[in-house]
Amino acid sequence: MMTTQTVRRVLEEASARGADFAEIYLEDGENNNISMTSGRIENALSGRSVGAGVRVIKGLQYVYVYTNDVTEQGLLRAARQAAAALPEAQAKGCDLVLRAEVMPQNSPVRISPAQAAIARKTDVVRAAYAAAADYDACIAQVRVNYIEWNKRVQVANTTGLFREDARTYTRLATMAVAAEGAQTQTGFEGPGAQMGFEFFDTVDVTRTAQDAAKTAVQLLRADLCPSGKMPVVIGNGFGGVIFHEACGHPLEAAFTSKGESVFAGKLGQSIAAPCVSAVDDGTLPNAWGSSNMDDEGHPTQRNVLIENGVLKTYLVDYLSGLRMGSASNGAGRRQSYAYAPTSRMSNTFIMPGNDTQEEMIATMGDGLYCCKMSGGSVNVQTSEFNFAVSEAYLVRGGKIYRPVRGATLIGKGSEILPRIDRVGSDLALAQGMCGAASGSIPTNVGQPTIRVSEITVGGQKGE
Amino acid sequence: MERDALIQAVKEGAQRRGIADWEIYATAGESFKVNVYKGEVEDYKVNASQGVSLRVLQNGRVGYATTVAMDEDAVTFLLDHAQENASVVETDDPQQIFAGSSSYEKVEGWYPSLAALGADWKIDAARHMEKAAWAVSDRVKSVSASTLQSGSGETRLVNSAGLDLRYEENVLFAYVEAAVADGDVVQTAMAYRCYTDAAQFSAQEIAQEAVERALAKCAAHKIPSGSRKIAMDSEAFCDFLETFCGVFSAENTQKGMSQMAGKEGQAVAAPCVTLMDDPLLEKGLAARPFDDEGVACRTKAVVKDGVLETLLHNLKTAAKQGVTTTGNASKAGLSAPITVSPSNFFVKPGVLGQAELLAQMGEGLLITELEGLHAGANMVSGDFSLAARGFLVEGGRKGAAVEEITVAGNFYQLLRDITAVGADLKFGMPGSGCVGSPTVLISALAISGQ
Structure with missing residues (x-):
């Protein structure tokens, strides 16, 4: 890790050609992966990742240089390269006073990954494997992945900020394949947290693995999903991926500050139904998408994005903040030193309301109940989204009729948000990896069960 | 150091x-x-x-x-x-x-x-x-x-x-x-x-x-749901094939993750379909002399005239099956384990241009963009349901733009439903391998719209 003296030298070198702002980000981390398939531990991998990125900003231009060489010489070389990419100007001479701080840990770790013997990790993997494999005679294959990584992060910049943070992530992913005749289907569950090995005291490994198997088996017996516009009830937890895609990404200031989002210029306006309030909260203890500070060194915070349908704030990183004349709200994130930071989500969810799932389904007439989603994407400029439903049921006359498979929901976020007409009380969060300009980062999606009065459902059944 | x-x-x-x-x-x-x-x-x-x-x-x-x-x-x-x-x-x-x-x-x-x-x-x-x-x-x-x-x-x-x-x-x-x-x-x-x-x-x-x-894409139409004849242009079919190319990996067939297991020598696609894996392709963006186990790479047809000629192998999968490796050992990244992936992997082009193919199709849809491939397509089952954009094809010509549709089907069935392959071969961006395709015609897929 860097000393105050090294940081000062690097920042001075980086701003030697008149940068308005210079930043150094350094991380040092380790990761371990263990996978099991066909009844045996198949792969075990370990990695060490060390690197640093220097960013300089002049006006609204930025330069980013990264390197694996984290010796002082290596960092100075990166700083010189970054400075040299700017047009020549007089350095703004100033005495840089760095305030070194270690961030208070909001996600404490009881058993660090290094403290847990590898045999304990393989035991967890075997337990999940057995639970999924034994769930039903139709389970033809199971793949279990144990994933853990930790890193220490330092960020310093020419405002004098010099902060250090530590992060530890643990996740267990189970995929089950069910087969019967010519039919093959899959189910997936992947709970994770910002915790050490004690994560496994908080999660029911057997049940998680059985849930993955259950989805696969149920899909085997499901009919093809019909197509068309219909009312849709979306289940809690990972169902929140709809909000993540359709609303979360278009609220990132990297887009809104350039007018490249459907929600640009709409602060204070109603963009969703009045029953919808949503937050992005990076401070939740031990949550998958949390951190004590963001990857620009700003403490994370609870940002209310939408309150009773009205747009309250965007997700703002430092550079987008410069462009739109507002301060960062702790949303500058990056996968690693190989990426410049930009505005990203942390734990993003729709706040609970008062409705019940029973009433939503009973009063929806004919439609679709999507109980599990598997992911999606969005075009932020048009807010066109798509997401795949992994487990769904047709509803006929207010009653769950039969399971269907292969459904996709599409539409525009700006048109769907006003059509949310029920919000349940059963808020739950679910873990995902969100991929965008600054890489793949852990984020939580979440919501209570909600209902959308009309949405386009795509299925294979041509009716 | x-x-x-x-x-x-x-x-x-x-x-x-x-x-x-x-x-x-x-x-x-x-x-x-x-x-x-x-x-x-x-x-x-x-x-x-x-x-x-x-x-x-x-x-x-x-x-x-x-x-x-x-x-x-x-x-x-x-x-x-x-x-x-x-x-x-x-x-x-x-x-x-x-x-x-x-x-x-x-x-x-x-x-x-x-x-x-x-x-x-x-x-x-x-x-x-x-x-x-x-x-x-x-x-x-x-x-x-x-x-x-x-x-x-x-x-x-x-x-x-x-x-x-x-x-x-x-x-x-x-x-x-x-x-x-x-x-x-x-x-x-x-x-x-x-x-x-x-x-x-x-x-x-x-x-x-x-x-x-x-x-x-402006002034796009919304269209009713139903089954339609489909043309997929080169870029759309490249994205599509890239998503499903894992079905040809012996690593996946041996684990029961692909339905191509044991299908060597059998018809798995329409007779007009030939799929090449060519690591020696001149100016190919996934060209390489040796694979990630050091085995010399070679050109081969994976599917020839609709028949599965070979799966893609590394040393381990080949030894398990008692065959010779095809030189497709691959690491998805520096820290990834050795698995199997294609190199320059493409649908061998036919002779007709896109306009001629559309004329042959008569009525249907030309799909030019597919979204949500990372979530809406399942390699194991072959099922897909994807947001799409494209154009109406009427009287054998490209017509108005179409939006807010999904296209759904099954990859294994789709391979058999290809009715023609165009001449306009193009390659996509390199990922794990580099996938190429011309425009292809498909007899029918389920479209969801209004």
């Missing part, structure tokens, strides 16, 4: 610990990216990175460890972790450290004209693209990306069986993303090119394509 010194130290460490079988996979590379926004360089990135991955074979089991930190601890880290990891692996798969093929084809992946380009040339090129994009139409609302990206890298494979192979490559990409006004809303589109020769670069060509594509 320099990379060669680290490799030497790992070699010596392995010997000291009595590890007879080991392999080092090392990469070193540089990359550059510039994006221009409103005439100014907005973002500018350069980097140099390197890393070393160690694979050891102990009691027949493989363990991996990887580091990008070339410090004093690196040697111990690599050896300790690779050994510990090997000790927990349980598979009895036949593993080996490869002593080398009898000969290797010469494959050129290093293009001197690209290596000679300086940062100023790339900044100018990005400026020109942005300017050209704004000039195409007064309906342009924003040019959100005008980007030049270049990269170069070296892969080195050194092992205990005496192999020491190197391969160097470089590449240049350019892309433009533009938004145009469509009444109250906007339509966006992107165009990209990959180059092996700097002289091929034309700012105008990319800019024009991006804006024209966005304009073509």
Whole structure:
């Protein structure tokens, strides 16, 4: 890790050609992966990742240089390269006073990954494997992945900020394949947290693995999903991926500050139904998408994005903040030193309301109940989204009729948000990896069960 | 520590610990990216990175460890972790450290004209693209990306069986993303090119394509749901095939993750379909002389006239099945384990152009964009349901734009339902392999709309 003296030298070198702002980000981390398939531990991998990125900003231009060489010489070389990419100007001479701080840990770790013997990790993997494999005679294959990584992060910049943070992530992913005749289907569950090995005291490994198997088996017996516009009830937890895609990404200031989002210029306006309030909260203890500070060194915070349908704030990183004349709200994130930071989500969810799932389904007439989603994407400029439903049921006359498979929901976020007409009380969060300009980062999606009065459902059944 | 010194130290460490079988996979590379926004360089990135991955074979089991930190601890880290990891692996798969093929084809992946380009040339090129994009139409609302990206890298494979192979490559990409006004809303589109020769670069060509594509999407129709005849253009079918190309991997068939298991010699696609995997393809963006186990690469048909000729293999999957490896061993990244992936993988083109194919189809839909492939397509079941955009085809001609539709079906069935293959072969961006396709006609897929 860097000393105050090294940081000062690097920042001075980086701003030697008149940068308005210079930043150094350094991380040092380790990761371990263990996978099991066909009844045996198949792969075990370990990695060490060390690197640093220097960013300089002049006006609204930025330069980013990264390197694996984290010796002082290596960092100075990166700083010189970054400075040299700017047009020549007089350095703004100033005495840089760095305030070194270690961030208070909001996600404490009881058993660090290094403290847990590898045999304990393989035991967890075997337990999940057995639970999924034994769930039903139709389970033809199971793949279990144990994933853990930790890193220490330092960020310093020419405002004098010099902060250090530590992060530890643990996740267990189970995929089950069910087969019967010519039919093959899959189910997936992947709970994770910002915790050490004690994560496994908080999660029911057997049940998680059985849930993955259950989805696969149920899909085997499901009919093809019909197509068309219909009312849709979306289940809690990972169902929140709809909000993540359709609303979360278009609220990132990297887009809104350039007018490249459907929600640009709409602060204070109603963009969703009045029953919808949503937050992005990076401070939740031990949550998958949390951190004590963001990857620009700003403490994370609870940002209310939408309150009773009205747009309250965007997700703002430092550079987008410069462009739109507002301060960062702790949303500058990056996968690693190989990426410049930009505005990203942390734990993003729709706040609970008062409705019940029973009433939503009973009063929806004919439609679709999507109980599990598997992911999606969005075009932020048009807010066109798509997401795949992994487990769904047709509803006929207010009653769950039969399971269907292969459904996709599409539409525009700006048109769907006003059509949310029920919000349940059963808020739950679910873990995902969100991929965008600054890489793949852990984020939580979440919501209570909600209902959308009309949405386009795509299925294979041509009716 | 320099990379060669680290490799030497790992070699010596392995010997000291009595590890007879080991392999080092090392990469070193540089990359550059510039994006221009409103005439100014907005973002500018350069980097140099390197890393070393160690694979050891102990009691027949493989363990991996990887580091990008070339410090004093690196040697111990690599050896300790690779050994510990090997000790927990349980598979009895036949593993080996490869002593080398009898000969290797010469494959050129290093293009001197690209290596000679300086940062100023790339900044100018990005400026020109942005300017050209704004000039195409007064309906342009924003040019959100005008980007030049270049990269170069070296892969080195050194092992205990005496192999020491190197391969160097470089590449240049350019892309433009533009938004145009469509009444109250906007339509966006992107165009990209990959180059092996700097002289091929034309700012105008990319800019024009991006804006024209966005304009073509305006005033789009919504259409009713139903089953329709489909044409998929080259880019859409490339994305689609890339998503499902894992079904041809023996790693997946052996684990029950692909329905191609045991289908060698049988018809799996329509007779008009031939799928090639050609690592020796001249100027192919996934060209390589040897795979990630050091086996010499070779050209082969995976599907010939609809019949599955071979799956793609590495040494392990081939030994399990009692066949010869196809030279498709691959690491998805420095720290990833060895699996199987295609190289330049493409649908062999036919003779008819896209317009002739549409005339042959008569009525239907031309799909030009597919979204949500990472979530809405399942390789194991073959099921897909994807957001799509495209154009109506009426009276054998491309008609109005279509939006807010999904296209759904099953990949394994779709291969059999291909009725014609066009001549307009194009390759997509390289990922794990580089996939290419011409326009293809499909007898029917379920479309969801209004």
